[in-house]
Amino acid sequence: MSTLTIFTPASTPVTTPAPHVPSERRIPAVLGSDLEVPVRGGRLVPYANLDYAASAPCLEPVSAAVTAALPAYSSVHRGAGYASQLTTARYEQARHTVRAFAGARPDDSVIFTRNTTDATNLLARSLPEGTTTVVFDTEHHASLLPWGTAVRLGIPAFPGEAVRAADEALAGIDGPKLLVVTAASNVTGELWPIAALAHIAHRHGARILVDAAQLVPHRRLNLTALDLDYVVFSGHKLYAPFGTGALIGRSDWLAEAEPYLKGGGAVKAVNDDETEWHEDPEARHEAGTPNVLGAVALAAACDALTATGWTVLLREEERLLNRLRAGITAVPGVHELSLWGPDHPRVGIVSFVVEGFTAREVAEVLSGDYGIGVRDGKFCAHPFVRHLLGTTDGGCDDVTASAVRASIGIGTTEEHVDRLITALQDLVSRG
Numbered sequence: 001m002s003t004l005t006i007f008t009p010a011s012t013p014v015t016t017p018a019p020h021v022p023s024e025r026r027i028p029a030v031l032g033s034d035l036e037v038p039v040r041g042g043r044l045v046p047y048a049n050l051d052y053a054a055s056a057p058c059l060e061p062v063s064a065a066v067t068a069a070l071p072a073y074s075s076v077h078r079g080a081g082y083a084s085q086l087t088t089a090r091y092e093q094a095r096h097t098v099r100a101f102a103g104a105r106p107d108d109s110v111i112f113t114r115n116t117t118d119a120t121n122l123l124a125r126s127l128p129e130g131t132t133t134v135v136f137d138t139e140h141h142a143s144l145l146p147w148g149t150a151v152r153l154g155i156p157a158f159p160g161e162a163v164r165a166a167d168e169a170l171a172g173i174d175g176p177k178l179l180v181v182t183a184a185s186n187v188t189g190e191l192w193p194i195a196a197l198a199h200i201a202h203r204h205g206a207r208i209l210v211d212a213a214q215l216v217p218h219r220r221l222n223l224t225a226l227d228l229d230y231v232v233f234s235g236h237k238l239y240a241p242f243g244t245g246a247l248i249g250r251s252d253w254l255a256e257a258e259p260y261l262k263g264g265g266a267v268k269a270v271n272d273d274e275t276e277w278h279e280d281p282e283a284r285h286e287a288g289t290p291n292v293l294g295a296v297a298l299a300a301a302c303d304a305l306t307a308t309g310w311t312v313l314l315r316e317e318e319r320l321l322n323r324l325r326a327g328i329t330a331v332p333g334v335h336e337l338s339l340w341g342p343d344h345p346r347v348g349i350v351s352f353v354v355e356g357f358t359a360r361e362v363a364e365v366l367s368g369d370y371g372i373g374v375r376d377g378k379f380c381a382h383p384f385v386r387h388l389l390g391t392t393d394g395g396c397d398d399v400t401a402s403a404v405r406a407s408i409g410i411g412t413t414e415e416h417v418d419r420l421i422t423a424l425q426d427l428v429s430r431g
Helices: 060-072 082-101 116-126 159-171 194-203 252-256 292-308 310-329 359-370 382-389 414-430
Strands: 003-007 013-017 036-038 044-046 109-113 132-136 150-153 177-182 207-211 230-234 245-249 267-270 275-277 334-336 349-354 375-377 403-407
Touching: 060 082, 060 292, 082 109, 082 245, 082 292, 109 116, 109 292, 116 207, 116 230, 116 245, 116 252, 132 159, 150 159, 159 177, 159 194, 177 194, 194 207, 292 310, 310 334, 310 349, 310 414, 349 414, 359 375, 359 403, 359 414, 382 403
Parallel strands: 132 150, 132 177, 177 207, 207 230
Antiparallel strands: 003 013, 036 044, 109 245, 230 245, 267 275, 334 349, 349 403, 375 403
8 A cells, every 4th residue: 555654743754544546436335324223113124314414424434544543543733752643644634635625725724623613603703803794595504693794695586696696795895795605505405606606706805605515525626616715514414424624715814813712732822921823724723632533534535535536426416316306206295495496406405395294294204114314394594494485484493384305425225215205105195
């Protein structure tokens, strides 16, 4: 096996195994593919996991990478011992891997966080004074809520209207401004015109933050090619459920901001009368002992998807997604939710309602009778779901204004999809 030698800050050469790229591009397996769950009557059936948009299962290569790192696990950036040097090398190599996976610019910062919400709040805390944020009501709450001064835009009827609305809003704002938008909706899976929105933002001297949490498990991301300023995503959506996410983007705002967390690692010196913070945004905003294993896991997932190849992954996803959507459409009384119509490009997410049943009733029947896992509710996007359902009120506990979401990914099979369709047919026939 080839190796990669990394020189740590203490100038100690540490050799870590380089990722193995298989000659044949085989889609990696997920842990839990053989899980059996109880259904009514006490039987055990193979679990049909159709809840990837909430949290994706762990890829086998990710589990292997974490297992390999555990025996030498130690502190990072602090110790002179070999285990500490090796762990530091692995952690910093993970940062380089994630940077490459996102297609970031060489001088962009990669800051490890807990998840997308944490990453977005970090940027919100780092905005220059007087920054106005422009955000659509279609956003996940993680993108909708963290901002001090925000202009909320209504829900656009088509992609061009989103671009026009952003253009008009940004034109009317003086001072620093930030446009916030999702790359792929966590409710409908629909892809947003992020390249066009980035162009509009920059034309008005604004920056753009893209929530890529639902995009990166399904599509290649290239921050540089799309001319994005910041992106955020989570490991738990990306087959690396070890509690790590990332904020990736331009360093200047982050370098000037107060540290997101204040403590060891973020400081250069603590004196009697002042504290000198790191100028490097990555150190400045990663105080304390970081989630090293989470970073290793996230990098391993990035490596595994890159090695497999997006063409292979996309072809399999579209085959299953088309099967799922066609099957749902054929069931009387089942209605798929969509913002921009059935033909708009999307990732492997389908949300729907079933006439005569609440979303919670549907989800409970699918789980209890068929061993199928889906999500029900408003998916942390209350304004958007209420818009799609034509309701004006309702929070987390309102089951009457909610939907069911089925989402697919690596590990989804035709049998899982067909089982869901059959279950919906059975459920409708009972009603």
